[in-house]
Amino acid sequence: MKKRQWQNWGPGEQAEQHYLVQPRALAGGGDVRHISEFLRASGWRDKSKKGGPLLVESPDRTVRIAYDPYVLPGGWTIHGRAGSRNSEWSAHLGRQTPxxxxxxxxxxxxxxxxxxxxxxxxxxxxxNWHTRFEGQDYTATSPDGTTWMQYQQSPDGTAMWWTGAKDRQGHGWTANFTPSTPMHLVQAFSAELASPDPVMRPRGRIPLSAQIRTRSVSVKPSQLSAWQQARVTSARAAAWAHNSARSTRSRATARPDISVGGARAHR
Structure with a gap:
């Protein structure tokens, strides 16, 4: 094992073939660690069982994120508890959602x-997505027609966000969000959905689709590791800054110690 690591990760490491894929919405699911390691570095608790699906919980225990590839249709489930600012909400995203x-x-x-x-x-x-009203629904579609986002309202008054991507062969994914999902979260999702930037996938992990454009790139394992570590480091730095600011506010609002003649006054 040591010899193999030295060959692949040392000064003479071998570059590996990867692909930059566009449109990103059709690039396939990708590496789940892109999400899980960022959340752990942000202070989220890993509640996963050994050998089971991913389950992480926010520090305040109000949000849970699960990824289960072992059931059909499988994918992501995100659930937020009701709180002072939000109603209960949930989102379900298919397994092939990048x-x-x-x-x-x-x-x-x-x-x-x-x-x-x-x-x-x-x-x-x-x-430059195309937007249109269709009865009670408002829809935006990507210029190439592969990806959409829609706010649906049924005659009975129920509503939901519905989004996804599909190629001409019918391959792709869908996702939905309850209407109570905080709007800033849906906007953050739509920003990544619409991004024109390609995403990277290793050889052998590219979906078969005539509507995908790829560009081959050579990447060293140390480069991949450095990019992943930079993302984790940014999460840790943000978590540290947030906790420090919260600690400072707590000290500033703490009740002052009232003393009389050098002795603490008691009621």
Whole structure:
């Protein structure tokens, strides 16, 4: 094992073939660690059972994120408990939803909410998606027609966000969010959904689709490791800054110690 590591990770390491894939929505699921390691570094608790599906919980225990590839249809389930600012909400994302797009939502769960009013459609319109009303529904479709996002309202008053991607062969994924899902999270998701940037996949992990464009790149294992570590480091730094700020606010609002003549006063 040591010899193999020296050959692949040392000064003479071998570059490996990867592919930059566009559109990103059709690139396949990707490496789940892109999400799980970021959340752990952000202070989320790993509640997974050995050999079982992924399950992580937010530090305040209000949100749980699960990924289960062992059942059909499988995929991501994100559930938020009712709190002072939100009603109970949930999101379900198919197994082939690219992790980079899922991370738009899950990363946003680790950050403070912006003071600006969220606009789910803004990132899509910035990338020239086509928007239209269809009865009670509002839909945005990517310029190549492979990806969509829709706010659906049924005659009985129920509503949901529905999104996904599909090629001409019918391969792809869908996802849905309850209407109570915080809007800033849906916007963070839509921003990654609409991003024109390609995503990287290793050889052998590219979906077969005539609508995918790929570009071959050679990447060293140490480069991949450095990119992954940079993402984890940024999560740890953000978590540290958030905890430090919260600790400072707690000390600032703590009740002062009232003393009389050098002795503590008691009631």
């Amino acid at each position: 992790v980079e797009i899922v991370a738009g939502l899950t990363d946003a769960l680790t950050r403070p909410r912006s003071a600006h009013a969220p606009n789910v459609w803004a990132p899509l319109e910035e990338q």
